[in-house]
Amino acid sequence: MLGNMNPKQMEKMMRQMGMKTEEIDAREVIIRCQDKDIVITSPAVQKINMMGNDSFQVSGVVEEKTNGPFSKDDVAMVVEQTGSTEKEATDTLEKTKGDLAEAILLLSNN
Numbered sequence: 884m885l886g887n888m889n890p891k892q893m894e895k896m897m898r899q900m901g902m903k904t905e906e907i908d909a910r911e912v913i914i915r916c917q918d919k920d921i922v923i924t925s926p927a928v929q930k931i932n933m934m935g936n937d938s939f940q941v942s943g944v945v946e947e948k949t950n951g952p953f954s955k956d957d958v959a960m961v962v963e964q965t966g967s968t969e970k971e972a973t974d975t976l977e978k979t980k981g982d983l984a985e986a987i988l989l990l991s992n993n
Contacts, residue, residue, distance in 0.1 A: 903932045920948045952981030965990035
């Protein structure tokens with residue numbers, strides 16, 4: 884139903900419902916979770932105020948980063964270098980406290 888509405892009509896309808904929108908010129912949005920960070924690069928951010936409450940709508944390119952001593956790129960490198968599974972690479976990186984060279988050596992010797 885709303886998919887056929889042009890942006891100006893949508894904006895007018897939102898104003899009538901007491902909603903105000905504002906574009907936010909953001910370079911990056913980071914959502915910090917307990918075990919990882921979700922980084923959104925080149926985001927399109929819109930602030931929406933409805934009846935005094937602000938909410939944000941964010942879209943863009945998503946990248947997840949673990950909050951440990953190593954990243955998903957580190958895991959990928961170990962997998963690529965050793966032919967191991969992601970689980971094996973992750974477990975070995977945890978054991979070596981994120982030391983890539985040591986993890987690769989351990990998995991290569993198995």
